[in-house]
Amino acid sequence: MEIVLVVLQAVVVIGAIVLGVRVGGVGLGLWGVVGTLILVFVFRLPPGSPPVDAFFIIIAVITASAAMQAAGGIDYLVSIASKVIQANPKRLTYVAPLVAFVFTLLSGTSNIFFALIPVIYETAYRNGQRPERALAASTVTSALGITSSPVSAAMAAYLVLMDGSGFALPRILAITIPAAIVACLVTSFVQQRIGKELLDDPVFLERVRQGRIEIPAALAEQAAARGLIAGGAASGADASGADASGAATPGADASGAAASGSTRTGKRGSDAAPASTKHIEHAVPPGGATAAWIFLTGTFLVVLLGLFPGLRPAFPTGEDGTLEPLGMSPVIEMIMFSVALAIILVRKVKPAAIVEQSLLKAGFVAAIALFGIAWMADTFISANQETIIDPLGDLIDAVPILLAVALFLVAGLTTSQSATTNTLIPIALAAGLAPGVITAMWPSLVGVWLFPANGSQIAAVETDLTGSTKLTQVPVWHSFTIPMLVSWVTVVVVGLLVQLVV
Structure with a gap:
């Protein structure tokens, strides 16, 4: 009887995710909350812990990002990226993916990549290159920037889960960034040989x-x-x-x-x-550079305080009163909210304009999706530790690579790196998998490109008038499939090697 109940609960969890994906947007998070409601009121499971810290980290970061966007900071970053891309047309397939990765890393969102799509296409087309090569590779590698960014929504979720494991932000970045850079280069090398000349x-x-x-x-x-x-x-x-x-x-x-x-x-x-x-010029509003540098300074402070815990104030914890540095969650929240205010004051941005920015709307959707799915997953996992989670953990412990496969597939099905992180990483931690190994496999979230259900993929296909970047009638086979698989295998293999020495 217990097994039957667990199966029914699992059906509720999977069903909520599937329905949420079909609705899209905040629907993913709302269906997650409904799934939690069913688990609690119908199956009488105790509610899990809602991801409050991760939720507010996302809100803080997207508020700062939206303030930067309202002040023209995103335009400034795009103008720099555009110049770099257009200055190296002969090496476009190598330069564009690296630029997409770096600027996603700096901004914490792959939304910035939308503005680079026409630049990459135009540069390839004008110089007689097959646009698919640079476009598909850049689209894929922009996702690697998410797991390498100290201010992304997925990183917010991951930091909260890894709190107490001894694996703080600097050690995470020491694995994900080098692995991602190597993956960018290998993907570009392979992609340069894909498809016919125009x-x-x-x-x-x-x-x-x-x-x-x-x-x-x-x-x-x-x-x-x-x-x-x-x-x-x-x-x-x-x-x-x-x-x-x-x-x-x-x-x-x-x-x-x-x-x-x-x-x-x-x-x-x-x-x-x-x-x-000919060059595509991106107009930068006055003060856009200042807004961008204020945001990047905040990002640098986050990394600095994560790298040197001694710079954070320490407070007594536990019964013995041992002093412990302030956790990174409140640090990120305080710094990024302060960054938003600094941009408002320095650039005289109207607060109402921030609410209207596309980054704030996209980030809010990500926060709701994270909250609902993570709450539901924690409710299900906590209540079924012995019945299903321990055996599943034993399986992952015996064959660790299964974690990478699970992250890849679930990211593709949910199209949410944050929700996938909160669903699967706790299982890996419960299995006793080493934090370094988990971190090395975490960039498997690049599987978000498995199905052509993302705006960046669709925009790249529609922008490429040569027809080289394409989708097919087989949902998992498209221009992004090969670079996605190459990036996935490379980033995991390199990450597993790097984690041995960090």
């Missing part, structure tokens, strides 16, 4: 014949030699997702990226400008 790609050539896109000027001579165009005429236009002024819109959604990704006809013939001489 002039050999039947999909691209068919689109050229249909008049949906033109052969870029960089390929004009080769195309003329093959008889694909007359007299070497080719488009010198950009085919990016930039707006009419040439500026990409940060935080644009998939439809915006597609709408702004139309090909525009520029000069033709022998007087066409070289493709590589």
Whole structure:
């Protein structure tokens, strides 16, 4: 009878996650709370511990991020990333993924990657490169920045779970950042060899014949030699997702990226400008640089205080009154809320404008999803420790790599790194798996790209007018599949090696 009850409870948990994914947005978190309600009122399970610390860390970080966005700080970061990407067109497949990773790491959100999609596509197209290579690799590696960022929502959840394990923020970053960088490079190396060149790609050539896109000027001579165009005429236009002024819109959604990704006809013939001489310019509002540096200073302080616990005030704990440094959860909350206020005061940002920012809305959705799913998971796990969690923990303990597989698959199914973290990491900790091993496998959350259910994937496909970046009728096989698998295997293997020495 007990086994039957556990199975029914598991059905409730899985059903709530599935229904939440179908609804999307805050629906994932709300269904998680409903699942908790059923477990408590129907099955009479004691409610688990709601992830209050993780919830408020996310709220603090997204408030600071939204203040930075309102003050133009995101525009400043995007302008820098855009210049770096466009300055290295020949090494685009290597540069773009690293830039996507670094800027996600710094900002704590992969939303910043939306604004880079048209820049990456435009740079590839103008220089006659297959856009899929850089676009797909960059989309995937942006997710690696989430598990390497001290101010991401997933890191907030992970820090709370790892509290007391002796594995603080610096040791986590010492594993995830080097492993992610190596994964970026290996993914780029493999991706550089994926797909046909544009002039050999039947999909691209068919689109050229249909008049949906033109052969870029960089390929004009080769195309003329093959008889694909007359007299070497080719488009010198950009085919990016930039707006009419040439500026990409940060935080644009998939439809915006597609709408702004139309090909525009520029000069033709022998007087066409070289493709590589045109650049997408991103306008930065006055004070945008200041806002960005205030935010990055706050991020640096978080890392510094995590690296040196002695810099934090210490307070007596327990019956013996032993002094313990202030935990990182309140530290992050205090610093990031202070960062938000500093940006408001220095840049004279109206508080009402912060509430309207896309980053705040996205972060709020992430916080609700984390809260609901984590609360439900903790309720189920705490009540079934002996029946299911201990045996499952023994299995993970016997075959540790199963944790990486579980993280990868659940992240793909829920499309939420934070919810996946709160669902599976407690099981790994209960199994007695070493914190270093768990941390090395944690970036398996890159499995969030398993299904094409994310805005970044859809935006990349819609922006790429050459047709090289694509989805297929098989949900798990698309342009992002190979770079995702390469990144996953590489980041876990390197992480397991790095954790041996940190």
